[in-house]
Amino acid sequence: MQDVKHLMRDHYLRYASYVILDRAIPHIIDGLKPVQRRILHTLFKMHDGKFHKVANVVGQTMAYHPHGDAPISEALVNLANKGFLLDTQGNFGNLLTGDSAAASRYIETRLSPLAKEAVFNPQLTAYIPSYDGRNSEPVVFPCKLPLLLMQGAEGIAVGMSTKIFPHNFRELLEAEIAILEERSFRIIPDFPTGGLVDVSEYDKGRGKVRLRAKIDIKDAKTIVIREICYGTTTESLIHSIDEAAKKGKLKIDSIHDYTAEKVEIEVKLPRGQYAEEIIDHLYAYTECEVAISSQMVVIKDSKPIETDVDEVLRYHVEQLQSYLKAELQIDEKECLAQIFDKTLEQIFIENRLYKNIEEVEEYENVYKVLDKSFKPYLELLEREPVKEDYERLLNIPIRRIGRFDIQKNQEDIKAIGGKLQKVRTQLKKIKEFTISYLKGLIDKYGDEFPRKTRIKRLEEVDMRALETKEIEVGFDVKSGYLGTKVTGSEKITCTNFDKLLVMYKSGSYKVMNIPEKQYIGQEKDKIVHVGPADKTTLFSVCYREPKTGLAYAKRFIIKQFILDKVYRFIEEEMQLLYFSKESALKLLVQLVPKPKQKVAAQEFDFAKVATKGVQSQGNRIATRPVMEIKKMP
DSSP: OHHHHHHHHHHHOOOOOOOIIIIIIIBBOOOOOOOHHHHHHHHHHHHHEEEEEEEEHHHHHTOOOOSSSHHHHHHHHHHHHHSSSSSEESSSOOOOTTOOOOTTTTTEEEEHHHHHHOOOOOOGGGGEEOTTSEEEEEEOOOOSOOOHHHOOOOEEEESEEEEOBBBHHHHHHHHHHHTTTTOOOOOOBTTTTTEEEETTTTTGEEEEEEEOEEEEEETEEEEEEEEOOOTOOOHHHHHHEEEHTTTTTTTOEEEEEEESSSSSSSEEEOTTTTHHHHHHHHHHHHHTTTEEBBEEEEEEETTTEEEEEHHHHHHHHHHOOOOOOHHHHHHHHHHHHHHHHHHHHHHHEEEEEEEETTTTSOOOOOOHHHHHGGGGGGGGSSSSOOOOEEEEEEEEHHHHTTOOOOHHHHHHHHHHHHHHHHHHHHHHHHHHHHHHHHHHHHHHHHHGSOOOOOOOOOOOOOHHHOOOOOOEEEETTTTTTTTTTOOOOOOOEEETTTTEEEETTTTTEEEEEOOEEEEEEOOOOOOOEEEEESOOOOEEEEEOOOOOOOOOEEEEOOOOOOOOOOESSTTTTTTEEEEEOSOOOOOEEOOOOOTTOOOOEEEEEGGGGEEOOOOSOOEEEOSOOOEEEEEEE
């Protein structure tokens, strides 16, 4: 049994690790999940400038991806709909309506110019064997774009999930420039569906945002929804409006969906309803307003971490500088190699060194002769020639030697030298070069990705206020019935959210929901109060102990209760002498007559009684028994 436990634990940990690292969570460097990286790697190998059938791309990606064609096709469509890395041709679905893409055999794709320029560089890419060992696939791309934040990402792994919002292309690159220039910056999500966003609780990607659809008032009886919230579709939005109407939250006459390239949902209102009044109801009860939370979990150094927008951007800026520096170093080596090759070739031809090897009989001796021949010219070269360099010289055709243009060759060397000097200057000023590179991307591609979601501080919709209605509750004193369908002598005005407080002369009370018709007691039961349980009304009571005749007074507010539970505001067997809702009043207290007692009555000021809890003991009114209490005129 213990062996089985260890086996299950080991297998489960392997599965959890695989799902986290190789399926669901994107990498912090290139912002891609493995299936997306494999699709892009396949497209890079296939790239010839023309569109490729998605079915063909999916088939070739299966050489790297250990799962079926369906998840690859779905991932490719999702990647294409992000709008950054792939050009598309055909029906790739509709983010606005939720319509799915056409079959993969009918649609085509290729890498976008932005992807070609900023994502790939085989010279800087580390590769590992594919799942079956037949091919090599990239670990991560040396991506010069903050793709993780540009595209956003969602994924559910074992014990964790990630939800990263998309952000604006231009704003991200400008933020990276700000980091390099050591300026402050702020990054705000930008959603492809547009709408309005409140980012007051975004907290750098660790909080949430509130989104609202863009609603226009066409006329007093017509509203038009022009943009929708991220994560919703026109179909789900219309369904939410229908459901709200069925529940009585709002009234509509009809809904028409004219959505094509842009959202256009027209809502007609019935008689008595007006556009300006209904908008808050749409925000409160439909998908015209949604709140979504962000959780930035990514893979870094082969393990999942939780991070934020600022940390991701700063890390990417470090990576970007290292990539650009590595590319400049490669360019430097290439320039040096080209200068060496051209200089070596010029020395070989200009000084007719090829004549020295015409009489050499053994091929191995050719290299020795060339070594000796080039010794006087070594100071003109960056390094000493090797066997491979000599081999390249020996392969120069005779016609090229005869037509060799020394002046043009020197001009070429000078041009390459100028390029080399420029590269070395850029290497010394890598920060400035990085800023220039980012500005170049903004100038070239920034206009293609304008901000779609407008930033606005959204006022909270008070749902209680929207639903609050004034109602009238009747109380028939003779029959003892209370409710909205009771026509009694007493009328109680309250709202549909109120609870009713019923207090009896016996000293008991209870709180209840507003009924249509319910028996609460007849006049003989001496109901002293019926009204809303507003938790603010101050009650003043006087009561007497029957055995001693001593009277007490107290003031209280009923703040806590359980519905329909019977409570007491004076102790059992006590007699209620006086009940009032007035906060400041004076009473005339009639005392029980006693022989030789001249004082038969006294005043009592309720203002001197402190407000306490409903279960508290009252203050004694007088030292003698009390016969009656009246309000002073």
